[in-house]
Amino acid sequence: MAARSGHTEAIPASKVIGTAVYNTAGQNIGTIEDVMLEKTSNNIMFAVIGFGGFLGIGEKYHAIPWSLLDYQSTRGGYVVPFSKEQLEAAPAHSINELTNDDGAKVRDASYDFYKVEPYWY
Amino acid sequence: MAARSGHTEAIPASKVIGTAVYNTAGQNIGTIEDVMLEKTSNNIMFAVIGFGGFLGIGEKYHAIPWSLLDYQSTRGGYVVPFSKEQLEAAPAHSINELTNDDGAKVRDASYDFYKVEPYWY
Numbered sequence: 001m002a003a004r005s006g007h008t009e010a011i012p013a014s015k016v017i018g019t020a021v022y023n024t025a026g027q028n029i030g031t032i033e034d035v036m037l038e039k040t041s042n043n044i045m046f047a048v049i050g051f052g053g054f055l056g057i058g059e060k061y062h063a064i065p066w067s068l069l070d071y072q073s074t075r076g077g078y079v080v081p082f083s084k085e086q087l088e089a090a091p092a093h094s095i096n097e098l099t100n101d102d103g104a105k106v107r108d109a110s111y112d113f114y115k116v117e118p119y120w121y
Numbered sequence: 122m123a124a125r126s127g128h129t130e131a132i133p134a135s136k137v138i139g140t141a142v143y144n145t146a147g148q149n150i151g152t153i154e155d156v157m158l159e160k161t162s163n164n165i166m167f168a169v170i171g172f173g174g175f176l177g178i179g180e181k182y183h184a185i186p187w188s189l190l191d192y193q194s195t196r197g198g199y200v201v202p203f204s205k206e207q208l209e210a211a212p213a214h215s216i217n218e219l220t221n222d223d224g225a226k227v228r229d230a231s232y233d234f235y236k237v238e239p240y241w242y
Contacts, residue, residue, distance in 0.1 A: 009159065009160040009161055009223045009224070010157050010158070010159065010160075010166055010219070010220045010223055010224025010225075010228075011157070011158050011159075011160050011220075012155040012156070012157055012158070012169070012219075012220070013134035013135075013137075013138065013155055013156040013157075013158055014134075014138060014154075014155050016134075016158065017134065017135060033135075034133040034134055034135050035133070035134040035156075035158065036131050036132070036133055036134075037131070037132050037133070037134055037137065037156065037165060037187075038130065038131065038132075039130040039131075039132050039192070040130050042164050042165050042187055042188060042240045043163050043164065043165065044158060044163050044164065044165060045131055048133070066158075066163055067163060071160070098131070098133075099131045099132075099133070102130045102131050103130070103131025104131075107131075119163045
């Protein structure tokens with residue numbers, strides 16, 4: 001069976017959630033809080049990174065295209081190719097906004113901002 | 122932005138995990154324990170359904186193509202289009218087997234058994 005499969009690397013969503021995220025300068029910029037999935041297709045929409053807030057109050061979230069997350073075992077977390085300044089300028093959302101309009105609004109803004117080729121064309 | 126997006130329906134992985142799964146006869150056949158993702162593509166590989174075992178000892182898992190899960194709010198869970206007998210004959214795996222060979226072996230066996238068109242061609 002392996003011959004027909006091509007290369008994949010499986011990661012359970014439960015292992016992704018809770019993993020730390022760093023920027024290119026090695027600063028911890030938050031934690032993966034969730035992974036947004038599409039119900040009606042086979043696609044991962046984006047990763048949800050939480051930052052700021054206190055005990056969930058006023059916490060804001062970045063939606064980051066899945067393909068931008070690079071797990072680095074030496075760091076024990078994901079590294080995203082952005083500076084602190086770029087991330088501060090990135091779209092941020094409340095927890096409820098993330099699933100507004102079926103998630104498409106947040107997803108589109110994310111792929112636009114990070115200049116990642118949309119997967120849905 | 123919405124105009125370019127087509128239809129999506131966003132669901133956080135954390136909400137999927139822990140949801141009950143029923144077969145077509147309304148029998149509870151287990152719980153979604155996890156969702157297997159591909160690190161190097163944008164794809165959801167399969168849902169992991171736990172059944173049997175006791176406190177995790179000897180528990181076995183089915184890998185089920187994401188597209189076969191149909192959430193029914195009246196039931197409060199996912200319904201999969203199989204009889205009890207079909208599910209008993211389905212491939213079952215230990216937790217460690219699920220990610221063997223980067224998950225491709227389990228994924229391929231699942232799509233074969235459930236006769237779902239592979240997404241990876």
